[in-house]
Amino acid sequence: MTQPIICVEHLTFSYPDSRRALTDVNLAVHAGEKVAIVGPNGAGKSTLFLHLNGILSGQGRVEIAGLAPVDKALRTVRAKVGLVFQDPDDQLFSPTVLDDVAFGPLHLGCPPSEVRDRVARALAAVGMTGCEALMPHHMSLGERKRIAIATVLAMNSEVLVLDEPSAGLDPRARRNLLGLLKTLPQTMLVASHDMRLVWDLCPRTVILDGGRLVADGPTAELLRDAALMEQHGLESP
Amino acid sequence: MGHTFLDRYYRGTSLIHHLDPRLKLLATLAFILVASSTPPRAWPAFGLLAVLVLAAILASHIPPVEVLKRSLITLPFAGMIALSLPFTQGGQSVWTWRPFGWELTVTGEGLLLCGAVLAKAWLSVLAAALLLASTSLFDLLQAMRALHVPAVLISTMSFMYRYLFVLGEEAGRLQTARAARSAGPGGGLAWRTRVLGGMIGSLFIRSYERSERIYAAMLSRGFAGEIHSLARLAWQRRDSWAGLAWTTALLAIVLLAQFRRWV
Numbered sequence: 001m002t003q004p005i006i007c008v009e010h011l012t013f014s015y016p017d018s019r020r021a022l023t024d025v026n027l028a029v030h031a032g033e034k035v036a037i038v039g040p041n042g043a044g045k046s047t048l049f050l051h052l053n054g055i056l057s058g059q060g061r062v063e064i065a066g067l068a069p070v071d072k073a074l075r076t077v078r079a080k081v082g083l084v085f086q087d088p089d090d091q092l093f094s095p096t097v098l099d100d101v102a103f104g105p106l107h108l109g110c111p112p113s114e115v116r117d118r119v120a121r122a123l124a125a126v127g128m129t130g131c132e133a134l135m136p137h138h139m140s141l142g143e144r145k146r147i148a149i150a151t152v153l154a155m156n157s158e159v160l161v162l163d164e165p166s167a168g169l170d171p172r173a174r175r176n177l178l179g180l181l182k183t184l185p186q187t188m189l190v191a192s193h194d195m196r197l198v199w200d201l202c203p204r205t206v207i208l209d210g211g212r213l214v215a216d217g218p219t220a221e222l223l224r225d226a227a228l229m230e231q232h233g234l235e236s237p
Numbered sequence: 238m239g240h241t242f243l244d245r246y247y248r249g250t251s252l253i254h255h256l257d258p259r260l261k262l263l264a265t266l267a268f269i270l271v272a273s274s275t276p277p278r279a280w281p282a283f284g285l286l287a288v289l290v291l292a293a294i295l296a297s298h299i300p301p302v303e304v305l306k307r308s309l310i311t312l313p314f315a316g317m318i319a320l321s322l323p324f325t326q327g328g329q330s331v332w333t334w335r336p337f338g339w340e341l342t343v344t345g346e347g348l349l350l351c352g353a354v355l356a357k358a359w360l361s362v363l364a365a366a367l368l369l370a371s372t373s374l375f376d377l378l379q380a381m382r383a384l385h386v387p388a389v390l391i392s393t394m395s396f397m398y399r400y401l402f403v404l405g406e407e408a409g410r411l412q413t414a415r416a417a418r419s420a421g422p423g424g425g426l427a428w429r430t431r432v433l434g435g436m437i438g439s440l441f442i443r444s445y446e447r448s449e450r451i452y453a454a455m456l457s458r459g460f461a462g463e464i465h466s467l468a469r470l471a472w473q474r475r476d477s478w479a480g481l482a483w484t485t486a487l488l489a490i491v492l493l494a495q496f497r498r499w500v
Contacts, residue, residue, distance in 0.1 A: 055453050078459055085450060087450070089447075093396065093400075094466075095374065106467065107460055108459045136399070155459075
């Protein structure tokens with residue numbers, strides 16, 4: 001078996017106000033896998049995500065393609081892991097789409113010509129070609145979500161980590177987004193309350209509750225287990 | 238205030254819209270410098286400055302009424318200062334009023350100065366309003382960057398502009414939520430003040446939390462303390478010509494104003 005691209009071992013983390021957020025989490029994800037992380041609000045999904053690129057660091061081991069997100073490897077890891085935040089207004093902080101999509105590659109040190117190239121490819125991948133000059137506050141939520149995904153595609157990330165990608169979208173925008181996510185070949189970690197999205201997109205699911213990883217298995221199996229779902233405040237689709 | 242008000246005209250296709258933002262910024266600053274250094278009695282110079290800025294407005298194809306409206310917003314500030322001038326300047330008295338034993342004297346010099354201050358302020362604001370209406374804020378920030386305005390100031394303005402609308406919407410939602418739970422005009426002034434205070438507090442906390450998420454998003458994409466952006470300003474030949482024409486016009490007005498002073 002090859003080395004997993006995401007490797008989390010015995011990860012425990014408490015916030016500075018001593019609130020325990022993660023307890024002994026173990027997770028291994030192989031390249032190309034699409035894994036859903038489900039669990040009630042406050043289960044620690046977002047906290048776990050922030051560990052994957054070294055924004056937070058707890059006790060235990062986190063490695064991305066064999067690299068721990070500390071010191072010199074931090075930049076490499078942040079390029080490998082593309083974090084897409086739940087609210088695109090947090091992700092898109094620049095005045096125009098071009099600047100936002102260019103932000104990642106520019107700060108990773110790419111030369112301007114390559115940056116422009118990557119921006120064009122990332123926008124094409126999310127179906128938003130020609131939107132460079134638009135301003136985020138003129139766009140719909142669905143469009144902003146797409147641009148948010150483009151901002152990490154432009155970094156050529158191998159792992160996409162998406163926090164609630166379908167939250168707040170109307171059915172059509174949700175369907176479009178699902179179609180887009182299905183076409184992307186990257187390894188994906190998706191936190192969601194949208195069980196149908198989980199069902200359609202991710203063959204594997206892990207359940208996080210109270211900061212502990214309580215189940216890990218094929219989506220079809222876990223989601224059909226009504227008792228398990230009920231126990232962790234979830235419901236079967 | 239929605240973005241339709243702020244961002245309505247910047248995507249025009251006139252010559253003024255196509256000029257390099259660096260030129261537009263410098264031209265506006267030069268205009269304001271000339272307007273504010275024109276001596277009070279040089280009325281023909283003020284007239285020519287007005288003609289110049291009106292010509293620029295017409296060339297931009299933005300409805301002049303729109304620019305005039307925008308220019309009026311800042312006038313109260315200049316007006317407050319200008320209004321006190323007729324009473325505080327020494328000189329020949331033209332009119333005296335004695336309410337309740339006070340003596341208020343309006344002097345000719347004071348009136349002249351008041352008119353000049355109002356004219357300078359208004360001309361300057363007109364030029365600035367045209368600049369803001371015909372240039373996207375983003376281009377303006379790029380121009381400032383090229384003219385060596387400190388990077389911290391530019392990022393601050395950039396974030397402010399980006400989140401102005403997000404904050405505005407959040408405030409709107411809070412207001413709606415409050416309105417939904419209070420029928421009629423609500424309680425007395427004290428109650429309304431308390432509610433408003435709570436709203437401002439919660440808006441502040443939400444913004445603070447958002448700033449932490451934005452910072453995490455920036456770190457995730459390689460931010461390490463300095464913001465880089467793609468340079469994309471390109472100086473064209475028409476920028477040189479427009480700059481030359483504007484400078485010549487301003488110089489002529491300066492000469493006229495100084496000449497008037499000698500007489």
